[in-house]
Amino acid sequence: MKALDELTFDNRFARLGDAFSTHVLPEPIDAPRLVVASPAAMALLDLDPAVAQSPVFAELFGGHKLWAEAEPRAMVYSGHQFGSYNPQLGDGRGLLLGEVYNQAGEHWDLHLKGAGQTPYSRMGDGRAVLRSSIREFLASEALHALGIPSSRALCVIGSDTPVWREKQERAAMVLRLAPSHVRFGHFEYFYYTQRPEQQKALGEHVLAMHFPECLEQPEPYLAMFREIVERNAELIAKWQAYGFCHGVMNTDNMSILGITFDFGPFAFLDDFDAHFICNHSDDQGRYSFSNQVPIGQWNLSALAQALTPFISVEALRETLGLYLPLYQAHYLDLMRRRLGFITGEEGDQALVEQLLQLMQNSGVDYSLFFRRLGDEPAETAVARLRDDFVDLQGFDAWAQRYCARVALEHDGDEPQRRTRMHAVNPLYILRNYLAQKAIDAAERGDYAEVRRLHQVLSNPFEQQPGMDSYAERPPEWGKHLEISCSS
Numbered sequence: 001m002k003a004l005d006e007l008t009f010d011n012r013f014a015r016l017g018d019a020f021s022t023h024v025l026p027e028p029i030d031a032p033r034l035v036v037a038s039p040a041a042m043a044l045l046d047l048d049p050a051v052a053q054s055p056v057f058a059e060l061f062g063g064h065k066l067w068a069e070a071e072p073r074a075m076v077y078s079g080h081q082f083g084s085y086n087p088q089l090g091d092g093r094g095l096l097l098g099e100v101y102n103q104a105g106e107h108w109d110l111h112l113k114g115a116g117q118t119p120y121s122r123m124g125d126g127r128a129v130l131r132s133s134i135r136e137f138l139a140s141e142a143l144h145a146l147g148i149p150s151s152r153a154l155c156v157i158g159s160d161t162p163v164w165r166e167k168q169e170r171a172a173m174v175l176r177l178a179p180s181h182v183r184f185g186h187f188e189y190f191y192y193t194q195r196p197e198q199q200k201a202l203g204e205h206v207l208a209m210h211f212p213e214c215l216e217q218p219e220p221y222l223a224m225f226r227e228i229v230e231r232n233a234e235l236i237a238k239w240q241a242y243g244f245c246h247g248v249m250n251t252d253n254m255s256i257l258g259i260t261f262d263f264g265p266f267a268f269l270d271d272f273d274a275h276f277i278c279n280h281s282d283d284q285g286r287y288s289f290s291n292q293v294p295i296g297q298w299n300l301s302a303l304a305q306a307l308t309p310f311i312s313v314e315a316l317r318e319t320l321g322l323y324l325p326l327y328q329a330h331y332l333d334l335m336r337r338r339l340g341f342i343t344g345e346e347g348d349q350a351l352v353e354q355l356l357q358l359m360q361n362s363g364v365d366y367s368l369f370f371r372r373l374g375d376e377p378a379e380t381a382v383a384r385l386r387d388d389f390v391d392l393q394g395f396d397a398w399a400q401r402y403c404a405r406v407a408l409e410h411d412g413d414e415p416q417r418r419t420r421m422h423a424v425n426p427l428y429i430l431r432n433y434l435a436q437k438a439i440d441a442a443e444r445g446d447y448a449e450v451r452r453l454h455q456v457l458s459n460p461f462e463q464q465p466g467m468d469s470y471a472e473r474p475p476e477w478g479k480h481l482e483i484s485c486s487s
């Protein structure tokens with residue numbers, strides 16, 4: 001266990017030089033205080049969880065203090081936003097403080113979001129509000145606990161610093177952790193500005209730091225692209241299987257590591273709705289829940305375009321072609337597990353599709369359905385769940401097929417089925433209304449609810465005493481919250 005002043009830095013991205021990032025110091029926020037910290041994320045840096053309580057912790061992550069070895073930098077990148085190319089983005093309000101390596105030898109980027117203006121701030125104030133900082137913190141840690149790759153969040157630091165959005169709010173900072181902050185948009189930036197040497201330097205950095213096994217392949221860049229395609233196919237399969245809607249899948253928000261990254265007005269589905277749009281400024285539904293699958297491919301093709309200096313168009317096209325079948329295989333595998341199946345059978349895909357259609361028609365709660373399906377033997381579970389469906393005939397037909405399918409695999413091994421299903425079907429999900437309740441309290445200065453919710457979501461598969469209210473269906477008002485896109 002380490003104290004705060006014992007972190008070991010090795011700032012490899014900063015060493016790439018000024019063409020890749022600009023030195024900027026964080027601008028402190030007033031009266032910094034700890035809102036919430038993640039002991040699990042602190043463990044990634046070997047930090048003793050107790051240090052979160054020390055005033056120096058809030059000072060460091062509120063921009064007042066800096067380690068001597070830190071090298072705060074704003075990274076430059078571009079990207080496709082809602083389908084259109086934006087030539088100049090970059091860290092407009094976040095800074096890469098440096099890279100820390102832990103006792104296991106892993107490197108973690110420390111990225112302070114809301115740290116003030118940078119050369120890439122455009123018209124923005126460089127700040128992040130408390131509400132969006134809490135949402136990013138909760139989502140990062142909740143996704144990780146669900147087994148969905150994500151950037152991590154060490155803490156949220158609140159303040160008295162006023163910021164203006166639709167109304168006056170308070171500034172906050174989130175300390176984000178990720179093995180890399182390189183986005184698809186980094187490659188796009190050097191490609192579209194026609195700087196092949198810098199693009200190559202970036203590519204070599206990424207290969208050496210994050211895809212060393214690809215360097216042993218005859219075509220390292222192609223091997224890396226293939227890996228990025230595979231990871232994204234798997235990531236998006238997990239989002240779809242667990243009902244996560246990212247909301248802003250612009251290429252500047254896509255990590256080359258295939259982790260969930262840059263949270264906007266994201267949502268976990270309450271009622272199942274394939275057409276759900278969580279981002280209210282997304283008029284066309286470009287990033288609707290079911291569109292995440294083709295958009296994943298669209299984003300990968302934008303990256304492929306930027307990699308044409310390194311890889312033949314033919315090879316890129318062929319590799320892109322792997323995305324959809326890989327996605328489908330991962331998705332079906334996850335859904336089989338959610339339904340409690342051990343093996344794969346011919347009709348499984350149809351069984352999943354029929355169920356989703358029935359859920360869609362009746363507005364059935366997506367997460368709870370699977371949890372309850374594993375609570376009891378299949379026959380009694382479907383009999384109880386039946387009441388949630390409007391099309392009873394349709395559900396009965398599905399339930400009959402489902403029970404027959406279950407019977408194919410096990411007879412009388414009920415406790416194992418329950419354990420197996422509960423291990424993949426969460427009881428607790430970061431529903432928007434739960435986050436909102438915690439945010440409302442935090443905006444009044446009471447952080448207890450954020451901390452409790454974080455704790456519940458850190459262990460989403462296990463029933464926790466006294467936490468039943470977190471596992472209930474959301475109230476009607478809670479399903480229709482408009483989450484502000486400003487952050």
Ligand code: AMP
Binds near residue numbers: 124125128248
């Ligand atoms: P996002 O929608 O958060 O992914 O941000 C898109 C771009 O806008 C990135 O370049 C951000 O750094 C920048 N940005 C977002 N909010 C602000 C802000 N309040 N001040 C400065 N830049 C911002």
Ligand code: MG
Binds near residue numbers: 253
């Ligand atoms: Mg972004």
